[in-house]
Amino acid sequence: MNPPHLPLGPGSEFDTVRAILSRWGAVAHGTGDDGAVLDVPVGCQLVVSTDTFVEDVHFSRAWLSAEEIAYRAGAAAISDLAAMGAEPLAMTIAMTLPEAWRGQVMSLADGFGAVARETGMLIVGGDLSDARVLTLGVTVFGTVARGRALTRGGAQAGQALWVTGTLGSARLALQALLRGLQPSVTHRERFARPRPRLKEARWLAEHGVTAAIDISDGVAAEASHLAAASRRPMTLHLDRLPLAPGAGYDDAARSGEEYELLVAGPASLDAAAFSREFGISLTHVGDVGASGGTPVVSARVNDTHVPLPRGHDHFAA
C-alpha cells in the first residue's frame, strides 16, 4: 500500500508530482501542504460539486486522447458551477491509475491544466493512487453573491424556458464512436471539449433568470428535474429546440453531456444581445406553468402533445 499522496512507487512519485505541478504552472495553487487555503470574497457563498469519471463506464479510451478525457471530465464538473450561476474558484483532482495509463499521466494533467486555465479555475489539491481502473475524481468550488445561486427550484409561473447553444452534437458523436466511426469534426469537438457556460450563466442571472440546470442527461430529462424541483408543470416545444448540424429534434431532446444550460427566466430575454456577447444562440424552448399543477413536463411538437423523450443512456443506447 502506498501513502495517499505519493503513490507511484519509491523514487518516481515525488518526480511525478513535481512534473505535474511544473506543467500546471500558475494554475496550481497552495499544493504541498495538508490542505490548500483559499479566499472567499466577503458577501459570497461557496458552491461545491463533485463528479467521478470511470473508464469504460463514462468514457472509452478508444474515443478520445488522454488530454481530451481529462479536459472533458474537468469541463463536466465545472459545468455544475455554471448551472449554479457561480464564479469559478478552484478544483481538486484525484486520479487512480492502472499500469496501462502510467505513461499518460502528463497528458491527463495537461487536459486538467487546459480546462482550469480556460475557465479561470485554480487547481488546489490532488491525489494519485494505484488502482486497476482509471478514475478521475473532480471536485469544484465556486462563489456566488449571497442568496443569488441559480437553483433548480427557482422557476416561477409565467417564465420561459431557454436553452444556450445548440443540442445534438454530443449524441451524434457518441453514436458514431459506438459504431467505431469517426464523428464529424464539429460533433467530435463538442463531445471532446465541452465549454462550461460560466459567463453565460452570470449574464442570464443578471437578466432575470432564476433557475438553471446543465444538460448532462438530455434537455427533456433536465426539464423534468427542473419541474420537480420547482414544483411546477412545464411545457417543452421539441420543434423549437436549437439543432446542431445534422441533428433532429429527437437527437436534441435526448442528447446528454452537452453541458449547455436550460434556464427559467423572463420571456423577454434579449436573445440577440446574448448571441452578440457570447457567439452562441439563446432559444426560447418552453414555458413554466402555474404552481398547483402536477410538476411534469409536457412535450409538444406543432403544439400537439407527444411523449417526453427519454434521457440519453450512453453505452446502453
Add this chain to the structure above:
Amino acid sequence: MNPPHLPLGPGSEFDTVRAILSRWGAVAHGTGDDGAVLDVPVGCQLVVSTDTFVEDVHFSRAWLSAEEIAYRAGAAAISDLAAMGAEPLAMTIAMTLPEAWRGQVMSLADGFGAVARETGMLIVGGDLSDARVLTLGVTVFGTVARGRALTRGGAQAGQALWVTGTLGSARLALQALLRGLQPSVTHRERFARPRPRLKEARWLAEHGVTAAIDISDGVAAEASHLAAASRRPMTLHLDRLPLAPGAGYDDAARSGEEYELLVAGPASLDAAAFSREFGISLTHVGDVGASGGTPVVSARVNDTHVPLPRGHDHFAA
C-alpha cells in the same frame, strides 16, 4: 454508461440515493442540485483537501467492516483539516462500486455519516459510479481565521516538536492483519476509527503552535516534511516518542495512518492542561534548529545520533 449521479441502473438509482440521504439525516445538506451552497464565515479562509482510498491499495476488505472502511477514509481526509488548524465545515463523497460491493452501500454510507456527525462536518455532495474497483474519494472543506492556518512551513528556530496521543497502534494492527491475525482490541480500534484531532489542533494554535502536519506516513517521515517545508533542521528524540501499549520506538517512529499531529510550538506548552482537556497526551519529542542549516531531521536515542527510520509502507512492509 450511466449518468454521473445516478449510476445504479434503471429504477434502483434514485432509491439508493434517497436511502443514503435518509440514513444521513441532518448531516446531509444541500444535495439534489447541481451544487451545494455553503456559508464561509466573514474573516475566514477556506481550507480544502482531497484523498482517495482504493481497495487492495489502501485497505483490504478482509481487515475491516464496510462501515469501518468508510469511517476510516473519512477520518483520514478530515485529519488534513486538523493539520491545518481548520474548523470542520463540509465534505463530498464520491464512491465507485463494483458489483460485489453493491450490498454494502448503506454500510459505507453509515461509516461516512458517523464520521461526519462525530466531527461536525456536513455531507454536501456525492457521486456514485459503477466500476470494477471500490474507490472512496473524499474532499473536505474547513475554515480558518484569515492568516492563521497551521502550515508545514511555519516552524521557527528554538521551537519544540510535540506529538498528540500515542504512536504505534496502527502499525501493530496492520502487521497483525497482514499476517491474518486479529490485532488487540486497542490497536484494532485505533486502526479502524482514527480520531481527527480537530479540537486539539485549535487548542494548540491558540497556545502558540505555528506549524503542524498529521501523521499518515510515520512521525519520522512527517518530521522530514516539516523540516523541508520550514527550511530548518530538526531533532527528533525517538526515545521520547509516546508509545502505544506493546509498541517499541521503532514502531512509533514508522507507524503510519495514526492521524495524530506533529506540531512545532513553544517548549513551554502546558501538556498537563492539554491532557486534562482532551484525554490524550501531548509529548515533547524534538526541537527546531536555526535556519541556515540543512533542513534535515536528526534522529536521536539517548541523545546519540541514529539513522532516521523510514516511513511505513503498508502492503510492501
